[in-house]
Amino acid sequence: MLIKDLPEKPLAALRQGGVIPAHPLALDADRKLDERRQRALSRYYLDAGSIGIAVGVHTTQFEIRDHGLFEPVLRLAAEEASRHESEPFMVAGAVGPTDQAVEEARLAKSLGYHAVLLSLAGRSDLNEDALIAHCRAVAEVMPVIGFYLQVSVGGQVLPFSFWRRFAEIENVIAIKMAPFHRYRTLDVIRAVIEAEADNRITLYTGNDDHIVADLLTPFTFKRNGTPVTVRIRGGLLGHWAVWTSKAVELLDDVHNRTQERTVGQWLELDARTTDANGVLFDVANDFRGCIAAIHEVLRRQGLLEGTWCLNPDETMGPGQMEELDRIYRDYPELNDDAFVRSNLERWLA
Secondary structure (H helix, E strand, O other): OOHHHOOHHHHHHHHHOOEEEEOOOOEOOOOOEOHHHHHHHHHHHHHOOOOEEEEOOHHHOHHHHOOOOHHHHHHHHHHHHHHOOOOOEEEEEEOOOHHHHHHHHHHHHHOOOOEEEEOOOOOOOOOHHHHHHHHHHHHOOOOEEEEEEOHHHOOOOOOHHHHHHHOOOOOEEEEEEEOOOHHHHHHHHHHHHHOOOOOOOEEEEOOOOOHHHHHHOEEEEEEOOEEEEEEEEEEEEOHHHOOHHHHHHHHHHHHHOOOOOOHHHHHHHHHHHHHHHHHHOOHHHOOOOHHHHHHHHHHHHOOOOOOOOOOOOOOOOOOHHHHHHHHHHHOHHHOOHHHHHHHHHHHHO
């Protein structure tokens, strides 16, 4: 499947830019898949205005592959997406050695997904040529979204030369930049421009520590002596797995300036969002509780029954619960509890 084969409406939505939450995994007290709440989460994200969902990614817990849940979880989200009037752009995670990543892409394609988010975590044994060959093999199956993952959670440093070559792969449709590192983010953007791929590759932020500023910034680099400006059009974010309707409002404001804000007010919002993310992602404890805290917010809202992860040791970090209380108290404008409350019964039906 090539980019040109994708349905027009979801492709246009991806190009325009939007909110794509990284979909969590709903478990019951026995750490078994809670299908009803898994479906409810998908309904929440789509009704909140997300243009799509990313499933089988870090926030979904990579361990789903070891528990036989990869296909069932992808299937549930695909079923909910097929029923939604918005025709969402569906993204599936693909990981591991080439044979595994290709097989996961084939499964995603068979379930109606539009692209795979290709993680290179655990591929540090490969040189640049081998990494590009790996990416090309997956791109032969279906469109690929590149993924620059931060080093502190398993990513590797990928130089400008890699991204320059990666951007030349014709079936690359987007790149999620999540190195949590300004210099490395600029490497990706400059590579896309230099490869003359800026009309094909849509840039999405995964820099949860810099969301608002990423979305606001015009990035200009010269190509053959001529300035070329691109924007980061949306976000594919674990942070946006919670308070999603507010994320949609934020991005609409960035795109359309629906509210009058000074530069200082935008920067203030960026700082508040980053502070909240630092709590959600448990930066104080080296990201230990980054999934469990997302679950806790969804539990408080009634979307999840508990914070259970497949790995029993994956829990919130020391002091994280108190910090979560703080950001709820200090930044009430960031949460969408009222939106969830008014729709929860229908989503859980």
